Amino acid sequence: MYSQHDAAGPPARRILLHLGMNKTGSTALQVALRGYRTAEWAMLDIPGFTQTQAMCLAFRNTVPPQLYVSRDEAGRAAERAKARAALEQALAEERRSVIISSEFLSDFTGDGEVEGALAALRRHAEDITAIVYLRDPAGYAASLYQQSLKTRLPGADLRGLYPRYRRRLRPWVKTLGRRGVIFRPYSPGAYPGDALMRDFAAHGGIDPTAMKPVPRRANASLSAEATALLYCYRQKHPQMPGDPAWRRAEAKMVLRLKGFGERSFSFSPAAKAHIIDGHEADLAWAEARLGTGFAPQAATGTALRLDSPEQFDDVAQESFADFREWLAACGPYPARRLRTPAQALRALVERAYEQGGD
Numbered sequence: 001m002y003s004q005h006d007a008a009g010p011p012a013r014r015i016l017l018h019l020g021m022n023k024t025g026s027t028a029l030q031v032a033l034r035g036y037r038t039a040e041w042a043m044l045d046i047p048g049f050t051q052t053q054a055m056c057l058a059f060r061n062t063v064p065p066q067l068y069v070s071r072d073e074a075g076r077a078a079e080r081a082k083a084r085a086a087l088e089q090a091l092a093e094e095r096r097s098v099i100i101s102s103e104f105l106s107d108f109t110g111d112g113e114v115e116g117a118l119a120a121l122r123r124h125a126e127d128i129t130a131i132v133y134l135r136d137p138a139g140y141a142a143s144l145y146q147q148s149l150k151t152r153l154p155g156a157d158l159r160g161l162y163p164r165y166r167r168r169l170r171p172w173v174k175t176l177g178r179r180g181v182i183f184r185p186y187s188p189g190a191y192p193g194d195a196l197m198r199d200f201a202a203h204g205g206i207d208p209t210a211m212k213p214v215p216r217r218a219n220a221s222l223s224a225e226a227t228a229l230l231y232c233y234r235q236k237h238p239q240m241p242g243d244p245a246w247r248r249a250e251a252k253m254v255l256r257l258k259g260f261g262e263r264s265f266s267f268s269p270a271a272k273a274h275i276i277d278g279h280e281a282d283l284a285w286a287e288a289r290l291g292t293g294f295a296p297q298a299a300t301g302t303a304l305r306l307d308s309p310e311q312f313d314d315v316a317q318e319s320f321a322d323f324r325e326w327l328a329a330c331g332p333y334p335a336r337r338l339r340t341p342a343q344a345l346r347a348l349v350e351r352a353y354e355q356g357g358d
Contacts, residue, residue, distance in 0.1 A: 013097040015121050016041075016204045017130040019172060020103025021163065023143040024133035024186040025196045030101050032197045032211040041206050044098040046090045049083055052102040054090075057083035059117040061110035084120075091124040098125075099206070106132060106168045114171040130172055131204055133186035133196075134286055136294035137162055137279070138272035142265060145309065146227050150254050153234040158267070158275045158308070165286035173289075183289040190295075222254070223261025224304040228315035229323060230257060232341035249352035253345055260326050261319065268305040316341040 020026050036043035046054045053067050057080045070076045091098070108114045121128055135143070141161035148154040154161070173181050182203050191199065194214060201208035222230065240250055267275065276283055287293050304315065320341055327344060338344040 013095075013125050014127040014129065014205075015097065015125045016099045016206065017105060017128065018099065018101035018200070018204075019130050019132040019169070019181075020106040021132060021134065021140075021165075021168065022103040022106070023140050023147070024103075024135050025188070025191060026101070026103040026133075028214050029196060029200055032194070032214050033099060033101060034212060036099060036206075036210055036212075038096075038207050038210045040096055041210075042094055042096045042098055044090055044094060044100050046083075046086050048086055051100050052104045054083045054087045055100065055102055055117065056104055058087050058120070059113050060108065061113060064104070088120070091121070099204070105130075105172075108171060109167055114175050118175050128176060129180060129182065129204070130176055131182045131184065131200060132169060132172075133184050134165060134290060134294075135163070135186045137275050137283065138267045139187065141272075141275050142267050143221060146222055146230075146265075149227065149230045149234055150251075151240045153231075153238040154309075156309075158271060159277060159279075162275055162279050162282075163286075164279070164282060166282045169289075170285075178289075181289075183286075183291075185290055185292070185294065187295060220258060221264070222257055224263040224265035224315060225261030225319040225323070226257040227265060228312040228319065229260075229341045229345060230254070231309060231312035232316045233345040236342040237346070245356065246349070246353055248356075249349045252352040253348040256330070256348055257345075259330075260323060263302045263304045265304040265306060268307045271307050320344070 018026070018029065033043045044051060049057070056063050056067050063076075063080070068076050068079060070079055108117065118128065140163045141158060144161050145154055145158075169181070184199065184203060186196075194208075194211070197211050197214070198208045200206075201211065240247055306312070323341070323344060324338060327338070327348075338347055
């Protein structure tokens with residue numbers, strides 16, 4: 001295992017970090033990079049852990065609870081030690097340059113987290129480059145709002161959905177240097193097909209032909225209509241319960257919703273102004289690192305732009321008749337007795353719960 005004090009120094013190879021952020025196609029990119037191998041590069045394989053688990057368990061001061069297996073403190077401490085050892089061993093045994101990708105890396109904001117991670121990585125490679133994709137605040141907020149609805153009812157103030165670029169990324173810039181972090185703009189419309197993968201490969205200096213094809217959009221968004229129905233459900237049931245079987249049932253309900261509706265949704269210019277309010281300096285910091293302002297959202301005939309989430313109520317009512325017909329066609333649901341969107345989604349969850357959420 002290499003040491004920082006070895007006379008020969010670390011091996012002459014590179015580490016390429018993908019910092020996310022979240023809501024910027026990270027899932028699709030990770031699917032494309034799964035098992036990536038060339039003569040010079042490899043997606044780092046860490047036996048027993050995903051890259052996100054290993055990096056967070058090894059270096060975060062406070063680890064997101066969902067990344068633990070153990071529930072008690074002693075078990076979690078053991079997991080952290082095991083993750084650090086597994087990561088160190090994987091880096092020592094892999095002779096090629098390596099890629100590490102996790103949107104959680106953009107949340108390394110605690111004291112010493114980035115510095116500790118990079119100190120450990122530099123024992124194995126001096127040349128470390130990070131790539132991060134930034135999404136415009138309104139697009140990010142709309143996607144995050146929809147994602148949040150899958151587990152809880154988000155707060156009413158949209159400003160809580162602002163990405164906070166500087167807080168999340170400045171530690172990496174400070175430690176790696178301005179040239180050590182490559183900032184790229186992200187917009188779903190700008191990356192059709194495998195364009196995001198090719199962009200990442202071009203700026204990371206890796207071979208795009210070794211990436212796996214992504215046959216469909218990974219972690220695809222719900223339609224505006226499906227999001228509206230889910231919003232109504234969350235008004236009645238604001239928080240996903242702790243029962244694992246019910247959680248699986250709600251997840252199955254969300255998966256079923258991906259087949260309904262046609263329109264996308266985003267927040268209107270007025271809502272965007274509210275989201276940005278108080279964050280103007282942070283937005284200027286992000287755009288300065290991109291070298292350009294965020295492109296305005298492209299208007300399409302099928303897109304639905306909302307001034308506030310409360311408008312989902314009207315959208316749900318407008319689309320509910322079509323949803324009941326669609327639901328009846330999908331299975332033996334008593335569609336005529338389902339008089340509200342919340343009732344309809346509750347029926348989906350209860351059916352999945354009765355079947356074990358499988």
